[in-house]
Amino acid sequence: MRRNAEASAVLPAPSPLLLAVAEPYLRRYAAKHFDSVRIALDGPMPALDGPTVLYANHASWWDPVVILLLIRRHYPDWRFHGPIDASALRRYPWLERLGLFGIEPESPRGAARFLDVAGALLHAPQTGIAMTAQGRFADVRERPVTLKRGLAVLMGNRPDVRAIPLAIEYVFWNERLPEVLVRCGQSPVRAAGEPLERLQARLESGLEHELDLLARDAVARDPCRFERVIEGRQGVGWLEDLPLRMRALARGRRFDAAHSAVERRH
Numbered sequence: 139m140r141r142n143a144e145a146s147a148v149l150p151a152p153s154p155l156l157l158a159v160a161e162p163y164l165r166r167y168a169a170k171h172f173d174s175v176r177i178a179l180d181g182p183m184p185a186l187d188g189p190t191v192l193y194a195n196h197a198s199w200w201d202p203v204v205i206l207l208l209i210r211r212h213y214p215d216w217r218f219h220g221p222i223d224a225s226a227l228r229r230y231p232w233l234e235r236l237g238l239f240g241i242e243p244e245s246p247r248g249a250a251r252f253l254d255v256a257g258a259l260l261h262a263p264q265t266g267i268a269m270t271a272q273g274r275f276a277d278v279r280e281r282p283v284t285l286k287r288g289l290a291v292l293m294g295n296r297p298d299v300r301a302i303p304l305a306i307e308y309v310f311w312n313e314r315l316p317e318v319l320v321r322c323g324q325s326p327v328r329a330a331g332e333p334l335e336r337l338q339a340r341l342e343s344g345l346e347h348e349l350d351l352l353a354r355d356a357v358a359r360d361p362c363r364f365e366r367v368i369e370g371r372q373g374v375g376w377l378e379d380l381p382l383r384m385r386a387l388a389r390g391r392r393f394d395a396a397h398s399a400v401e402r403r404h
Contacts, residue, residue: 148258151217152237160236161210164203169370173313175204176364178355181321181348183212184302189260190326192218193289194304195345196270197278201306204318205268206236208304211367213266219259220268221252243273252288253295260299271345278307278353283346290338293329300326301341305348309356315370321352 168175177183192209194201202220209218217237224240227233234240239255242248256267273286293299303323310316327344329337355363 148255149219149239150234152219153235156232156235157210161207164207165368168200168203168207168318168368171200171315172318172368172370173311173315174361174366174370175207175318175368176320176361176366177208178319178321178352178364180363181305181324181351182365183208183322184324184326186213186216186264186266189296189299190266191256191260191289191292191299191301192266192268192304193271193285193301193341193345194269194306195278195283195349196272196275197306198275198308200308200318201270204306204320205270205304207368208320209268215264217262217265218268219256219265221256224248249288249291253292256292257296260296271341278305278349281346283342283349285338285342285345287334287338290334290341293327293337293341294334297329297331300328301344302326303341303345303348305345305352307349307352307356311359311361318368319352319356319364321348321355323348 192205194205202222205220209216219237219239221241222233222238224242227238227240239251241252259265260267269289271285271289272283276283289301293301305321305323307319308316309319323344325344327337327340
């Protein structure tokens with residue numbers, strides 16, 4: 139109880155009411171803009187045990203939305219927080235009630251606040267940090283993968299923390315809308331008393347490894363390699379698909395708007 143109180147004193151707990159409203163809204167929002175959100179079958183979201191940081195690449199504006207939806211689906215009993223540019227939080231202060239806390243990027247003061255807040259929060263049970271650790275937008279093909287040093291410093295201060303890499307990629311396959319592909323590392327990175335540079339390298343190589351494996355599956359274009367966790371809009375459009383819908387109805391068949399279904403029919 140004392141540690142929970144300490145964490146809440148550092149940062150308010152995410153609002154259950156706001157999360158309950160935001161989650162279905164964001165799920166529908168993602169379904170409107172993507173064909174699917176898919177998680178690699180051999181890279182699922184792992185069970186959590188102890189203080190945890192989920193650290194992802196930063197390919198798109200969509201990353202925080204995807205991460206939030208994954209956390210709510212797989213870890214509903216956990217409390218997650220994440221850093222955000224303080225200027226953005228001032229513009230949208232309600233984001234703090236979703237678990238975000240403001241930092242000043244590229245400044246010693248911002249780095250110190252991240253270490254102070256994240257370190258205090260991770261003392262509480264079933265509490266984690268989720269972050270886009272590159273600290274900037276970066277193409278998924280950029281190599282080598284480089285991360286801000288804050289995560290490595292945090293883990294150096296807290297050897298009990300484990301960091302799990304989360305790779306996210308946005309690709310077009312056969313449908314009008316893109317796919318969101320996700321892969322989670324199955325071997326968490328832990329500080330082992332090594333120099334900071336060595337820990338930093340292990341964190342970077344861990345995320346790079348998951349991005350490489352996810353790229354392999356993206357190139358294969360095989361949905362059977364993934365679990366679909368959100369199904370979006372398929373087909374060209376309701377009006378454009380109307381003749382096909384009518385034809386299926388006349389034949390007593392269920393209409394499938396997916397482009398792959400059209401290919402199978404031909």
